[in-house]
Amino acid sequence: MILTNKVAVVTGAGSGIGEAIALLFARQGAKVIAADIHLANVEAVAKKAEKGEGHGVVYPVKADVSKEEDTQRMIDAATTQFGGLHILVNNAGIMDKMTPAHEITDDLWEQVLAVNVTGPMRAIRKVLPIFMAQESGCIINVASIGGLAGSRAGVAYTSSKHAVIGMTKNIGFQYTKLGIRCNAIAPGGVKTNIDLSDPSPFGSQKAGEGMASMPRTGESSEIASVALFLASDAASFLNGSVITADAGWMAY
Ligand code: NAD
Numbered sequence: 001m002i003l004t005n006k007v008a009v010v011t012g013a014g015s016g017i018g019e020a021i022a023l024l025f026a027r028q029g030a031k032v033i034a035a036d037i038h039l040a041n042v043e044a045v046a047k048k049a050e051k052g053e054g055h056g057v058v059y060p061v062k063a064d065v066s067k068e069e070d071t072q073r074m075i076d077a078a079t080t081q082f083g084g085l086h087i088l089v090n091n092a093g094i095m096d097k098m099t100p101a102h103e104i105t106d107d108l109w110e111q112v113l114a115v116n117v118t119g120p121m122r123a124i125r126k127v128l129p130i131f132m133a134q135e136s137g138c139i140i141n142v143a144s145i146g147g148l149a150g151s152r153a154g155v156a157y158t159s160s161k162h163a164v165i166g167m168t169k170n171i172g173f174q175y176t177k178l179g180i181r182c183n184a185i186a187p188g189g190v191k192t193n194i195d196l197s198d199p200s201p202f203g204s205q206k207a208g209e210g211m212a213s214m215p216r217t218g219e220s221s222e223i224a225s226v227a228l229f230l231a232s233d234a235a236s237f238l239n240g241s242v243i244t245a246d247a248g249w250m251a252y
Contacts, residue, residue, distance in 0.1 A: 001028055001029040001055070002028045002029070002228065002231075002232045003025055003028040003029045003030035003056070003087075003228075003231060003232070004028075004029035004030075004055070005029070006025075006029070006030045006031070006086045006087055006231070007030065007031045007032075007033075007078050007082040007083070007084050007085050007086050007087070008022075008025050008030045008031070008032045008033070008078075008085075008086065008087035008088070008089060008231070009032075009033040009035060009074060009075060009077075009078050009085065009087070009088050009089065009123070009127075010022045010025070010032055010033070010034055010035065010089040010091055011035045011036070011063070011065050011074070011089065011090055011091050011092040011119070011123065012035075012036055012065075012091040012092030012093065012142075013032075013034035013035060013036050013042050013045055013058075013091070014034070014036030014037075014038050014040075014041025014042045014044075014045060015036070015038075015041055015192060015193045016190070016192025016193055016194060016220050017091055017142060017187065017190060017192060017220045017223045017224065018034075018036070018089070018091040018092065018142075019034075019041075019045050019220065020219075020220035020221050020223065020224035021089055021091060021223070021224045021227045021228075022034045022042075022045055022049070022058055023045065023048060023049055023052060023058070023224075024221070024224040024225070024227070024228055025056060025087075025227075025228065025231065026049040026052065026056030026057060026058050027049075027052055027056060028056065028228060029055050029056050030056045030087070031056060031057050031059070031081070031082040032049075032056060032057070032058045032059065033059050033061055033074060033077050033078050033081065033082075034046060034058045034059065034060050034061065035060075035061045035062075035063040035065070035074040035077075035092075036060075036061075036062070036063070036092070037062070037063070037064045037065075037092070038062075039060060039061075039062035042058075042060035042061065042062075043060045045058055045060065046058040046059065046060045059077065059081050059082070061073065061074050061077045065090075065092045065115060065119030065120070065122070065123065066111075066114035066115050066118065066119055068122055071119065071122045071123050071126060072126060074123070075123065075126040075127060075130075079130075084130075084134075085127060085130050085131075085137070086136070086137060086138065087137070087138045087139075087140070087231050088123055088124065088127045088137075088138070088139045088140070089140045089142070089227060089231075090119065090120035090123055090124070090139070090140070090141045090142065090164075091142040092115060092119060093115060093116045093142065093144075093160075093161075093194075094111070094112060094115045094116065094157075094194075094195065095112075095153060095154075095157055095194055095195055095196060096108060096112045096153060096154040096155070096156040096157040097154060097195075097197075097198055097199050097200055097203070098153060098154045098199040098200050098203030098204045098206075098207050099154035099155065099156065099200045099203050100154055100155055100200060100202050100203040100206065101155040102202075103200055103202065103203070104154070104155055104156060108156060109155075109156045112156035112157055112160050113156065113159075113160055113163075116157070116160035116161065116163075116164065117160045117163045117164060117167070120141055120164060120167065121167060124139055124167070124171060124182075127139070128175065128180070131175070131178070131179075131180045132175070132178050132180070134179075135178060135179040136179040136180070137179070137180045137181075138180075138181050138182075138230065138231050139168075139171065139180070139181065139182040139183070140182075140183060140184070140185065140227050140230050140231060141164050141165075141167065141168050141182070141183070141184040141185070142184070142185050142187070142223070142227075143161045143164040143165050143168070143184040143185065143186045143242065144157070144161040144164075144186055144187060145186045145187065145188050145244060145246050145249060145250050146158050146161045147160075147161030147162045147163075147164055147165040147184075147186055147242075148162075148165065148186055148242070148244070148250060149210065149250065151206070151207065151209060151210030152207060152210050152211075153203075153207060154200065154203045154207075161186075164184060165184055165186070165242055168182050168183060168184040168240060168241075168242065169240040169242075170240075171240075172239040172240025172241070173239075173240050176239045176240075181230075181235070181236075181238065181239045182239065182240065183230050183235070183238050183239065183240065183241045183242070183243065184241070184242045184243070185223060185226050185227060185230070185242075185243050185245055186242050186243065186244045186245070186246070186250075187218065187223050187245050187246060188214060188217075188218060188244075188245065188246025188247060188249040188250070189211070189214050189217040189218065189246070189249075190217060190218045190219065190220055190222070190223060191217050191218070191219060191220070192220055213249065213252040214246075214247075214249050215246075215247040215248055215249055215252075216247050218245065218246070218247060222245060223245055226243055226245050230243070
């Protein structure tokens with residue numbers, strides 16, 4: 001019960017990595033606000049948590065992280081439902097159909113940046129006053145090895161995940177003396193429902209050259225266990241760090 005008495009917000013908790021994090025945190029005793037653009041999916045995750053072992057609880061909230069008012073409601077839910085907030089996991093993210101720079105539209109660029117970058121920034125901006133007042137708090141950003149290399153996705157996703165890593169380092173640096181930790185996970189390929197449909201032929205052919213060296217795909221649970229470590233006191237000396245979880249793909 002590593003997270004007893006802890007309250008966490010997890011975005012994109014209706015599927016894949018976010019669902020695995022919400023359920024693992026609940027099994028470890030946390031009270032979890034599971035936020036997702038699809039309410040029915042986080043309601044289903046809450047039901048799974050009810051049936052699972054552990055003393056934690058999952059409370060579903062409909063929130064589109066690209067909308068300021070939804071982000072406010074999601075963070076408010078932690079304090080109104082559970083009386084506080086200790087951990088924010090910025091996990092919601094979308095792909096870009098492997099679209100290369102010469103094919104990217106303004107609409108797709110803005111959509112990917114809104115969800116993958118502006119969403120986490122706004123959630124962090126909302127939790128920082130809470131964390132600063134209590135002189136403690138933990139932020140975990142789910143980035144990607146696409147934030148460390150140029151060969152894993154299209155231009156918007158790659159740029160967005162590089163931005164998330166920059167954001168992680170900046171916040172880790174600026175708030176460390178206030179008891180706040182901000183770290184990122186950079187997963188490799190993980191079996192989830194992330195939308196890989198209808199990719200750009202040019203972009204997917206190029207990304208395929210990067211994909212060819214992937215040792216294996218991972219399970220969402222293998223990323224959730226890294227998030228649990230980062231949320232725990234065992235990671236007390238980590239700040240502004242990026243943990244790569246990819247079976248050695250980046251080491252290739
Ligand atoms: P997924 O599609 O299975 O889950 C993402 C969840 O986010 C979904 O439930 C979706 O409804 C939700 N979501 C999407 N847009 C949202 C929005 N605007 N507001 C709130 N919720 C929203 O995908 P996943 O693979 O579990 O992705 C989770 C994170 O992991 C993403 O940030 C992704 O970039 C990152 N990641 C995934 C992989 C991979 O191979 N699957 C690799 C590296 C990084």
